[in-house]
Amino acid sequence: MSREQIEHTIIRVLRIVGILFFVLMVAFPFYWMIASSLRPLEEILMNPANLGLDFRKIDLSAYYNVLFDHGFVRYILNSLYVSIITVALSVALATVGGYAVTRLRFRGQSFMSYSILIIYMFPAIVLVIPLYVIFSHMGLRDSVNVLILVYLAQTLPVALYMLRSYFKTLPLEIENAGLIDGCTRFGVIWRIIIPLSAPALASVGLYTFMIAWNEFLFAFMFLDTPDKFTLSRGVVQLAGSVHLSKQLVMAASVLVTLPILFLFLFFERYLARGMTSGAMKG
């Protein structure tokens, strides 16, 4: 074999090994979670180390149990409510805010533009105690709407930052064309900027949704009434309960994970770039 062939072979082998390693890292726990949630309880107890899944013995009772006996329908609705409102507000505010710091000239514009991310330098754990105290005093603590506020504060900096970077790549001349053709500033944002930013808006929406859907710390601290629990809070509640059943916890975990997975698969095609090609010369 020539030196070149040897190099190619080594690279190919390394690539396969690398991919396999990461796939196993990610896919195995996921597989294990799904498999455990579908196996009948007796089988888990009898043979806990068995990794196989017998398709003839698939048992969906754990899901039924979790959804209807342990209040997960409620938790899903709560999580959906919190996540969707957070996404809507975050995308809307980040769009106008990102546009403002990119295109409009005002006092403190560049400071605003660059200080957006500073808020992200504070870890959530530093903020959670003071916020707990403040919200307790204000009587706002045990409420999903407060969670929305906190999630917004958490996601907006990154959302603004992402959209700002994207807006900067949009050609100014298209906006000027819109202004001359009869749009107001908001008209330009609505009819030109937003359609052209669909990929960026989809990423921001997805990012925000994942944060809001998965968030645990604030939900754990702020929510006391089981009726107001979000999914992640509900899973922990379930895992901590006396009659711990691994099967139920796994089913609950699947319920947390699947929506994100489908959302990602669905939005993935919108994340592709290249929407503006053709506007300009060349």
Place this chain on the structure above:
Amino acid sequence: MASLTLKDVGKKFGKTAALSGVDLHVEDGEFCVLLGPSGCGKSTLLNVIAGLVPQDKGIIELDGHSIDRLAPRDRDVAMVFQSYALYPHMTVAKNLGFGLRMRGVPKATIRKKVLDTASLLGIDGLLNRKPRELSGGQRQRVAMGRALTRRPKLFLLDEPLSNLDARLRSNVRLELKQLHTRLKTTIVYVTHDQVEAMTLGEKVVVMRDGEVRQTGRPETIYSFPADTFVATFIGSPEMNLYRGMILHNGEHPVFQGRGFHMDMGDLQLNPVDGEVDLGFRPEDVKIVEAGAETLPVKVEMISDVGSEKYIHTQIGREHLTLRAPKDASFRPGEIINLTIDLTRLHIFKGGVRMD
């Protein structure tokens, strides 16, 4: 259609003056070209007229009414951008009709006007395509069509041809000229290309450093440049221009340049103190048989552009370029004799034309 008047328009970006004291009048239906090197303020001026950039001072009037306080959408102008700036998420038809749609024109009317414009520009076959599916030339047409569909009072074109390849550019230039003759619209056209300016413009405005240096018909600007900048900026190869003194010692005035002198014949010249710039265009020099009043020079280099030849020589310590017919057969090193058409001399004092 409308006339456009600018009075003392000024604009500063930070401390640099992008425009200072610009006065301009464009007649109803006139094709006005703003010409200048990059950074001379011509595009800024266009943006100021469109209302995209607010001016610091001065007045802009359309048909005698000030439009200074109007937003771009209320000025009834249309603009064609250098990069075309088509809306990439809309079809050609939507692009063409966008301005009308924003103005609440009924759908049927929009459809009709879009079709009219499309057939005028020969893009009726492309109406359902997206901009990314078009070639450069087609995009350029759509950009022009978008401005045309609305029939605004004033068209602003910002280097609309500069992204086309050379052949397409000269074709579109001709079409643009014909279109203007047909529609008789008021146009302000920005370019740095003097050929475009000379062929398209009924009025050419030469700008530099934010100031208007000369305004006039193309032939006036070519034949009577107002200053040395306009003289050298217009015309290719550029005008031969020499610094020197005019001496009135003998019976004829004589120009004393660096390392050469030139008898100015019967030219009636008022005495000038100090240095002047003397210029003549490459085509105003003729190659002749040797004689008493001819200027012998040595051929240094020949550029053959096909239709003619440019001969580069040395006069004293200065460079001289002249035009020769395409069949001229000289070789570098050869001595040729020149006469200069004295009636076509340009004399500048302190950079400004003297008459």
